[in-house]
Amino acid sequence: MVENQGALTSSLHILIADDDPVMRNVLGNFLKSEGHTVVLAEDGAHALELFEKDKDFGLFVLDVKMPHIDGLSCCARIKKQLTRWVPIMMVSANSEERSQVEGLDIGADYYLTKPVQFALLRAYVRAAQRASALQNEVQEKSRRLEDYYNKSQSDNDLARQLLDRLLHSSESTSLDAKYIIDPAGEFSGDLIVSMRSPSHRLYSMVADATGHGLPAAITLIPAVETFSRLSREGYSVETIVRELNTRLRSSLPRERFVAAAVMMFEPHTQRLEIWNGGCPQVYLLDNESRQIAKTFPATHPPLGILDAPRFDAKVTGASYQKHQTIVACTDGVVESEDPSGNMFGQKGLERVLTCHDRSRDLIRAIGSALDEFTAAESAADDRSLLILPLGSIEFEGEDSVISEDDDSDITVVNSDIDLTAMATGGWYFALGVRGDALKDAELAPIVNNVIGRMGVTGEKADKAHVCITELLNNAIDHGVLGMDSSLKSNPEGFAEYFEERQKRLSQLDYGGVFIRANLDRSGRNYALSVTVSDTGEGFGYKDENATEASSLPVPSGRGIKLVRRLADRLTFHDGGATSEFRIVIMAGESGQPQQKISEIEPEN
Template sequence: MSDLTMTPPDTGHESTPVQSLRVLLADDDVATRLLIRGFLERQGHRVVEAANGEDALRAFHARPDFQLFIVDVTMPIMDGLSLCRALKETLASWVPLILISANDQENDQVQGLDIGADYYMTKPISFPLLTATVKAAQRVALLYNDLRQKNAALQRYYNKNRADNDLARQLLEKITRAGENRVVDAQYVVTPAGDFSGDMIVSVRSMAQRHYCFVADATGHGLPAAITLMPAVETFYQLAEEGYALSTIARELNDRLQKSLPRGHFLAATLIMLEPHTHRLEVWNGGSPPAYLLEPESREITAKFTARHPPLGVLAPDLFESDIESTIFHPSQTLVACTDGVVEVESPDGRMFGSRGLEQLLTDPERNEDLVEAVSDCLDRFAGSRQPLDDQTLLVLPLASLSRSSIGGVPVIREQDETDGADPVSGGWYFSLGVRGNALKEAELAPMVSKVLAEIGLSGQSADRAQVCVIELLSNAIDHGVLGLDSQMKHQPDGFEIYFQERQQRLQRLAEGGVFLRASLDRHKDKAVLRVSISDTGEGFEDMKAPADNHYPSGRGLKLVEKLSDRLRFHDGGATSEFDIVVDAVTSAPR
């Protein structure tokens, strides 16, 4: 639309633009186009003209890299408002658009800006105002482009970070799932405060059917905390599988973390060992909330294992204490352990849930039977709308499932199949070991036996049965033969704790005495038979028959050996025990 009163260019206001722009100028009036084009080109811009909206849209589709649009509102074929709408719907990124019109009514300006125009100028065009508007558009465009580049850089960073996180998550899952086939039958919940959890629950069953659990809480949150768990989990798996004592596992974990973690980083942990056949429970608590032994039916807490040690990785090896708490559990009981993210949940008014809150819930007769669900619901209600600041991890371990041995039925040697005095038809192997005096204080016989059984190719239930029998008879030889402990101590109130303390004291004072193990595997006719004898330097017992009394604090070890072995005998007044097991599989010859 023509406007012959247009203000001429004011060269006094011209200045060098920040950059040369490629401009699409759409106006049906030739004179207006010539004036604006001449003005813009003198400022260094490149201008493409169009006489109507359709021509302008065609020019845009032919080459869409325009950096500024100047559009007259009133044009034939396609008006400026329609062109503005079409351009804004098509553009992939922001490009400034200036509408020009002879109509200075406020409603028209509002309509143009609502459609998507960025600036609105009325005719006659003021070229100083046009210059200022173009410069303002350039500044906004530069800011927009800078923001787009930064967003692109952030997106690249996010994508890389996401890829790194995915890789880290896969590594962590591989490590934690490496023992899935050995995981103890437990209920648990791990609720991370971020993408990664610095908490972890790991469980392993050893060859001797001992069950080990590791409830860990690393310093901090997210990926750095999760990475802290990796060396600890690897160490725990290795030592627990081989049946090391819980105190040894705690010490090795501390030494490993002391060497690998940066200053100020550590691992709060609850280490648990359960021995199903003797119903022994051992706990090492370093910097974690208490663990509880709970009687589900009466909702009574029968034992509480508080933190007696600092977290793993804090103390140097020479200052570290690995002493544990021990008790006897009943199959009807449940073990509950958690990380501090559970007890440190805060309510909207700043109150902390605390160990007291957890204990009240555990003993509440009205709570949900499903303990994991009950704790989760209670924490949600307590926290309200407040988001958790720490990872929350809860372990609920029903002990009834652990009391059922995973070792199946065993074959029995008939009297006519006895192998005493018979020569083996084919070759076999033989080994012996002995531990005397001070060496008994630190000796780890269970892993040693496990390695020997694995080395000779003994596998399957035969290996499991042999491992349990050897460990039980070695324990019996040390406790009663060498140390002279009386099992009746366990029948007193807190008897097992007293028994264990006395055992530790006598071991520390031990200067002489020892245990000796001899084992052979030979094939007789159509059978391979493992024979193991264990002797001690004690006086022995006149009658070593396993007691018939099923009272769980004592006597269960020998009853278990009678059940798992094919034949159990005693010699030397009880100072030597010997058992046979018919082997169901030998996977390889000894190397």
């Protein structure tokens, strides 16, 4: 049998302690002849002294019986100070079994009896060499594993920070929204993000990517970037989900997709739109009665599965009240299992939502119910939950929601300021859409973007965005589609109105909407004027210049009344088919500007 010499190539650094100088020298000379380095100690105390100065020994050979400190005590004290495994060999003239057991119990690894048989000593030393080589290998692998772990942790920390910044930087902090985000691993494949548009709409998305961990989290990056950009610009939910699907389908592997519930809430009209693709149903919960007012089940497959021709972007619309709450979650919540494998389910969630125990808030009640149901075991899937009280979605430009039967005329008119007549320079643009192009047209975000590039920002821009959005909606809904606002007088009627609007829009093949915007200046005075026209028959209106005897009724739509409140002037032409509003951006007093638009008139 050929012995593997590879493990024996390294010599050992050996400490020998024996009070018998003859035995000490004999053992030392033999081990030196075997190629090892040897340090000799006269007794146990001397051995400990040498060990204190040099901790790099690879083998200890200790006589059991020595003065001052015997071998067993010396062995025990060395073992306590060692930071790694080093073999210890006890040498004794006593061959009794009890003595050997005592030495091994203290920590000795080998036991030799006198007279020493050098063949056995050689075998023990070689065994120590192999053990030492194995120990060094284990330590090296352990060091490499620790280095890898530390680097992996560092990489994970960096990845987590980057993903948190990418996935959550757009998340609204001004809402009274509450979240449960419970990842199954170190990274979450779920996402909850909210974003406000310039017209004060709130957009929210609850998303669940295929799989878990870092790959699932990376999948969400293109989704959150697309959602944030389009919702920030005020695009419709239909446009947002259509673009999300296109982006994800082109960027993800075919086996990857994202279940998502995309929602839009408009505070000044108290309407909402929801597209649910593959998520558990979304709940509209009445806070006062703790009853479920409406549910929005998944009516579409997840994003990233269907190609553009087969993808359905149709949304569900409804109205809401300020005392209601939206509850949306990923499937990790409803598919949570108890120790027996039973699922929490939609019914389990609904039991918590409709519970009348008001001693706990909703987010804690659901969290506690999940912990109790699962016996607080770690989640097998990412679990995320959004609780959004709809009363927290404020419209800062409006004190109260405008109702359909609010006939108050609160138009603010600066009749002494006519900047258009005095205009000596400024910006102008026009845009129109006709025929079936109106089906997918997104005029409001385009116009708002251009106005922002004109230099209109801040509170004035927010007012302009709302006015543009509402007048365009009015022109399409009532002018082109001929919709009747009276349908929206109750929640059920609003749903009917929304369905009918989508039906008429899908069948549209004629008609048009046109918009013109001017930013005029005279000196350092500026005013934004926007005109919206449609090809419809018009409607009754009440002009601020009309006399009390005018028989024309005030428009019944909320949007027109809101524009009256926000704009400095609102006028109608062409029997109501054309509306024009003006917002004073900068009105100078004694030649001193109140506000500067440096993008339009740079300082010299």
